[in-house]
Amino acid sequence: MVYLATCKENCSIRSISEATGISSGYLEQLMIPLRRAKLVVAERGVQGGYRIARSGITCHDVLSASEGDFHPAPCQDCGRSEACKTHQIWSLLQNAVVDYSKQVYIEDLASHLVEQEVGGGI
Amino acid sequence: MKISTRGRYGLRLLVDLAEHRNEGPVALSQVARRQELSEKYLQQVALMLTRGGFLTSVKGSGGGYQLKGNPEKIAIYDVLDLLEGTITFAETAPGQESAIERVIRLHFYQNLDQEVRKVFENISLAEVTRAEWFTYMI
Numbered sequence: 001m002v003y004l005a006t007c008k009e010n011c012s013i014r015s016i017s018e019a020t021g022i023s024s025g026y027l028e029q030l031m032i033p034l035r036r037a038k039l040v041v042a043e044r045g046v047q048g049g050y051r052i053a054r055s056g057i058t059c060h061d062v063l064s065a066s067e068g069d070f071h072p073a074p075c076q077d078c079g080r081s082e083a084c085k086t087h088q089i090w091s092l093l094q095n096a097v098v099d100y101s102k103q104v105y106i107e108d109l110a111s112h113l114v115e116q117e118v119g120g121g122i
Numbered sequence: 123m124k125i126s127t128r129g130r131y132g133l134r135l136l137v138d139l140a141e142h143r144n145e146g147p148v149a150l151s152q153v154a155r156r157q158e159l160s161e162k163y164l165q166q167v168a169l170m171l172t173r174g175g176f177l178t179s180v181k182g183s184g185g186g187y188q189l190k191g192n193p194e195k196i197a198i199y200d201v202l203d204l205l206e207g208t209i210t211f212a213e214t215a216p217g218q219e220s221a222i223e224r225v226i227r228l229h230f231y232q233n234l235d236q237e238v239r240k241v242f243e244n245i246s247l248a249e250v251t252r253a254e255w256f257t258y259m260i
Contacts (some may be wrong), residue, residue: 021220073125085253086133093236101245104230113225
């Protein structure tokens with residue numbers, strides 16, 4: 001998503017694969033939930049490929065589309081959760097992570113990437 | 123990022139021992155019964171917590187484990203740091219990462235780790251035991 005945010009035109013799976021080091025087959029799989037969540041748009045044809053659907057997409061949007069809800073501990077289904085004093089610590093952790101992920105925008109990360117490239121960081 | 127069984131059970135062991143800390147050494151069989159956890163597993167975690175300076179073990183009959191130190195002064199972060207190794211979202215080794223991975227680590231995962239650290243550094247074992255953590259959620 002960070003790479004797509006740096007692109008002005010549609011990107012082919014091959015170019016995304018070259019830039020990210022993620023295999024084409026795996027990228028195709030990653031695109032399915034991202035398209036379903038309307039975070040990326042796919043276009044067919046000669047100029048086709050993938051592009052980021054809009055601005056204002058957060059890390060939380062991407063992670064929840066591809067990973068589902070974040071659960072740092074597998075306690076949701078535990079029968080002791082009412083009595084367990086540690087149970088709520090994990091909710092606290094979950095909230096902190098979700099809250100912060102909602103504050104970080106993909107295009108901000110992309111702008112750091114562009115800066116890094118301009119500076120010869122690659 | 124997941125908190126492992128060791129981290130979760132270890133914390134439950136410490137909370138249980140903090141709740142019963144006026145009763146002298148506590149046998150792990152009692153903790154296992156109260157917490158519905160395997161005693162064998164608790165032995166491993168207790169050993170680690172003893173080496174890490176959170177517990178003292180008392181040998182012999184009537185022996186068991188006791189909390190070492192004041193639960194008000196024990197930060198949950200230090201317990202989890204010991205039991206989990208490091209608590210981090212940034213899993214790629216800095217030397218092997220691509221430019222994109224580096225940006226995401228520096229501008230997202232590292233900050234996320236800091237947020238998690240802040241949460242756990244500000245909660246003491248005593249607060250968890252008194253179930254006072256909820257004041258942080260408001």
